[in-house]
Amino acid sequence: MIKLFVGLGNPGPQYEDTRHNVGFWWIDALAEQLKIQLSPERGYFGLMARATVQGHMFWLLEPQTFMNASGKSVAALARFYKIQPEEILVVHDELDFPPGQIKLKHGGSHGGHNGLRDIHAQLGSSDYWRLRIGIGHPGIKAEVVHWVLGRPAPGDRRLIENAIEHGLASFGELTGGAMDKATQQINTPVK
Numbered sequence: 001m002i003k004l005f006v007g008l009g010n011p012g013p014q015y016e017d018t019r020h021n022v023g024f025w026w027i028d029a030l031a032e033q034l035k036i037q038l039s040p041e042r043g044y045f046g047l048m049a050r051a052t053v054q055g056h057m058f059w060l061l062e063p064q065t066f067m068n069a070s071g072k073s074v075a076a077l078a079r080f081y082k083i084q085p086e087e088i089l090v091v092h093d094e095l096d097f098p099p100g101q102i103k104l105k106h107g108g109s110h111g112g113h114n115g116l117r118d119i120h121a122q123l124g125s126s127d128y129w130r131l132r133i134g135i136g137h138p139g140i141k142a143e144v145v146h147w148v149l150g151r152p153a154p155g156d157r158r159l160i161e162n163a164i165e166h167g168l169a170s171f172g173e174l175t176g177g178a179m180d181k182a183t184q185q186i187n188t189p190v191k
Contacts, residue, residue, distance in 0.1 A: 001177035002129065003087040004059045005030065006074050008115040010149075011064040019135040019160075020148040023091040023115075024062050026133065026164050031060055033168060038062060043080070045073040056175045059083075070115040071122025078123065088128040089174060090119060091167075093148060097134025100159030102167050104186040105130050106179070129179075131186070133163050159190075166190045 007027030008020075015021055031038055031049060038047035038060060046063040059081065063073030078088060086106070092115055097103065107127050110116035120126050136156065138147040152160060166186065173182035 001056065001087060002058065002089045002174045003056075003081075004061060004074075004078060004083045004089070005174075006061045006063070006070075006088060006090045006119075008067060008070050008090060008092040009062065010066050011062075015149070017151045018149050019093055019152055020067060022093045022133045022135060022160055022164070025160070026091040026131065026167060027060050027062050029164050029168055030171065033171070036060070040064070041077075044077040046077075048077065053175060054172075058175055068114045069118055071118035071120070074119050075122035085123050085125040085127040086129070088123075089131055090116065090128060091131040091133065092116065093135045094132035095135060095137045095144065095148070097132060097136075098159075099134050099136050099152060099156040100163050100190055101134035102163040102186060102190065103132050104167075104170075104183045105132060106183075131167055133160060133167070135160065163190050 005027060007023035009024035010020060034051055036049045036051050038049045041048040045065050046061050049060045051058060059077060061077055063070045065072050092113060106129050110120050138144060170182040170185045
């Protein structure tokens with residue numbers, strides 16, 4: 001059962017529409033769907049909202065620490081509310097997937113993603129869930145930083161938004177603890 005939904009990204013208007021911020025886009029779409037608003041919480045170094053749906057209490061979090069220090073925000077909230085790593089879902093951009101692909105995964109390595117690397121370090125565990133949203137790869141390793149901090153082309157943006165919508169459709173399973181069903185639904189290719 002997911003109690004903490006974390007979207008990764010960078011704060012500030014200059015990063016708002018960049019590929020690296022797809023985690024924020026997912027959380028924003030979920031907040032809109034639930035008709036709740038995130039607000040600044042200095043103690044958790046991020047924007048946060050708390051909600052209850054069908055008896056399940058959960059939190060939404062967008063760390064405002066910049067990507068490479070995301071774990072500071074996640075760990076602060078998780079420790080205060082005694083949320084275990086396996087009750088956390090981190091939504092982030094995935095270079096290894098084309099735009100429009102989305103996959104749910106439990107545990108594993110950070111795969112070189114600096115936001116995940118810091119969450120691993122701050123939680124002292126890799127035993128949390130990840131919702132990986134494809135942004136594609138520029139094809140050249142030296143171009144990766146420029147790519148993730150760039151805006152997707154309109155066609156790619158639509159594919160990413162379709163993937164976000166596809167992931168949101170499993171929200172009930174995620175909060176209800178039906179993780180096998182959520183994984184099957186999310187990992188079925190987006191139509």
